[in-house]
Amino acid sequence: MTRFEVLILGNSSATPMYGRHPTSQVLNFNEQFFLIDCGEGTQMQLFRHGIKGSRISHIFISHLHGDHYLGLVGLLSSQHLVGRKSELHLYGPAALKEILDLQFKHSDTRLRYPLIFHPTNACHQEVLFENTRLSVRSFPLQHRIACTGFRFDEKVQSASLKKEEVERLNIPIPYLRLLKKGIDYVADDGTVHRAKDLTYPLPRPRSYGYCSDTVMNEDYFEAIKDVDLLYHEATFLHDRVERAKETFHTTSLEAAEVAQTVNAKKLLLGHFSARYKDLQPLLEESRTIFAQTELSEEGKWFLV
Amino acid sequence: MTRFEVLILGNSSATPMYGRHPTSQVLNFNEQFFLIDCGEGTQMQLFRHGIKGSRISHIFISHLHGDHYLGLVGLLSSQHLVGRKSELHLYGPAALKEILDLQFKHSDTRLRYPLIFHPTNACHQEVLFENTRLSVRSFPLQHRIACTGFRFDEKVQSASLKKEEVERLNIPIPYLRLLKKGIDYVADDGTVHRAKDLTYPLPRPRSYGYCSDTVMNEDYFEAIKDVDLLYHEATFLHDRVERAKETFHTTSLEAAEVAQTVNAKKLLLGHFSARYKDLQPLLEESRTIFAQTELSEEGKWFLV
Numbered sequence A, B: 001m002t003r004f005e006v007l008i009l010g011n012s013s014a015t016p017m018y019g020r021h022p023t024s025q026v027l028n029f030n031e032q033f034f035l036i037d038c039g040e041g042t043q044m045q046l047f048r049h050g051i052k053g054s055r056i057s058h059i060f061i062s063h064l065h066g067d068h069y070l071g072l073v074g075l076l077s078s079q080h081l082v083g084r085k086s087e088l089h090l091y092g093p094a095a096l097k098e099i100l101d102l103q104f105k106h107s108d109t110r111l112r113y114p115l116i117f118h119p120t121n122a123c124h125q126e127v128l129f130e131n132t133r134l135s136v137r138s139f140p141l142q143h144r145i146a147c148t149g150f151r152f153d154e155k156v157q158s159a160s161l162k163k164e165e166v167e168r169l170n171i172p173i174p175y176l177r178l179l180k181k182g183i184d185y186v187a188d189d190g191t192v193h194r195a196k197d198l199t200y201p202l203p204r205p206r207s208y209g210y211c212s213d214t215v216m217n218e219d220y221f222e223a224i225k226d227v228d229l230l231y232h233e234a235t236f237l238h239d240r241v242e243r244a245k246e247t248f249h250t251t252s253l254e255a256a257e258v259a260q261t262v263n264a265k266k267l268l269l270g271h272f273s274a275r276y277k278d279l280q281p282l283l284e285e286s287r288t289i290f291a292q293t294e295l296s297e298e299g300k301w302f303l304v
Helices: A042-048 A072-081 A095-106 A163-169 A173-180 A238-246 A252-261 A280-287 B042-048 B072-081 B095-106 B163-168 B173-180 B238-246 B252-261 B280-287
Strands: A004-010 A024-029 A032-038 A056-060 A088-092 A115-119 A126-130 A134-140 A148-154 A207-211 A229-233 A266-270 A293-295 A301-303 B004-010 B024-029 B032-038 B056-060 B088-092 B115-119 B126-130 B134-140 B148-154 B207-211 B229-233 B266-270 B293-295 B301-303
Touching: A004 A042, A004 A266, A024 A042, A024 A148, A042 A072, A056 A134, A072 A088, A072 A095, A088 A126, A095 A115, A095 B095, A229 A252, A238 A252, A252 A266, A252 A280, A252 A293, A266 A280, A280 A293, B004 B042, B004 B266, B024 B042, B024 B148, B042 B072, B056 B134, B072 B088, B072 B095, B088 B126, B095 B115, B229 B252, B238 B252, B252 B266, B252 B280, B252 B293, B266 B280, B280 B293
Parallel strands: A032 A056, A056 A088, A088 A115, A207 A229, A229 A266, A266 A293, B032 B056, B056 B088, B088 B115, B207 B229, B229 B266, B266 B293
Antiparallel strands: A004 A024, A004 A301, A024 A032, A126 A134, A134 A148, A148 A207, B004 B024, B004 B301, B024 B032, B126 B134, B134 B148, B148 B207
């Protein structure tokens, strides 16, 4: 099965303590590496967990609070210094370009590789990236400043033919492509050969939803419906739900409600407040509603 | 004796590897904390080494290459989030203010404590900070972009009186202040009471010099003359002296020559290239010229 998994580089909210790091994740889909948010220290975390920066082809930044993007200039500069030549696509709020340009100007840095910036829109969903195997969409979240979540969808692939069957039935070559797409073949004598009988069952396409940072709000539920793995921020325990609402964050109980409502298969909690040295209570609170919850542990890969 | 020591938070040059961090140091003078440069990850390093950000009153930024200041927005933001109220003085190139303002604007951050920015000048020496015990000066270095070093000088203090002697001789109170300043007292009968006999010998005032990043250049030698502890960048071994010159950096052999020429008591090497996983060769090379060399090891305090 195609590799589709997420490595957590940082699970902390904005005042990183106890050895935790601000938000960043690497998504590996079929050996193509996507970086999701890039908090301070991301380049060191990549090194620590054995991921070369050169393998990252696309970076997605959710919003312009420092704990989600302050590692970017360091990472981009280091890629320049180690001689990267390949394109790097960066998706984020339009002002991110201005922030990068100003810093590159004053450090007199002219990147030696193509950095292609794609501004995101926090008002409506859009497809950011697409190839034959995967699509990435952004969708609005509701935070203190413009913020988007991201959804990664594996695409339905053509089925594999049951070769011996197909040869035995002597199905003409031009029809094989149609069978793979699920279209039945009708022989000259009127016999119907069903595509589902002549192909192996397809694995169900998988999806990953990423929500950070946001107040819980049903407006974004549709965008993460039925995801296999949902990362959702859970800055506070629910006894601080008022504080969560004030600061446009979510509690671990609310994150569980979101996962349940959108029919996610699994939930990954993150963006933990410095208030919590021990994270178990957040996990336990979420599991009272949604059993398939995990803590996003730094350095750990999670299968989508 | 008054505490005067430096904690190394980061000793790496611009592509941090092997668990090393970009440049940052904490200087503790008499329990007042000064931060010198603030590379990416500084706030996490402060936490790791048990220094509260709230204790830092002054921050000095040498130049606008990312590995010397990218931790600043994170640190300043976190200080805001944990409720800092006390003044924070920031010294650095004028454009730093523009960089901070732009990022605070887009993250909608209005600091709740006074951040007082003092632009530095990379063309000539200037006194940046002074109180009764310490002065801090900046001086030009020669790097690819405008860059300053810093020098911290303990001030000569008033001497302590030998109380019993002074009382025995019945020296009038108004003259005691003069004795402490080294001025002899002449009694009515013409007897001279020497200040040096009536006071304890003063400890010699100490000084710390900080040079990062620079090509070796005698223009800055005067500014670090006779320092007790000299931190000097040593990005490369001397077999790469051409590369050092091209990139406006120094070799460990050159750093030793600087220390010897300016009559420093001790030398601390730092800003190591990612080329060197093992740093011992840099230390050994420097010691061939200047025996009192140490590697700036992260997490270690060095006495001035």
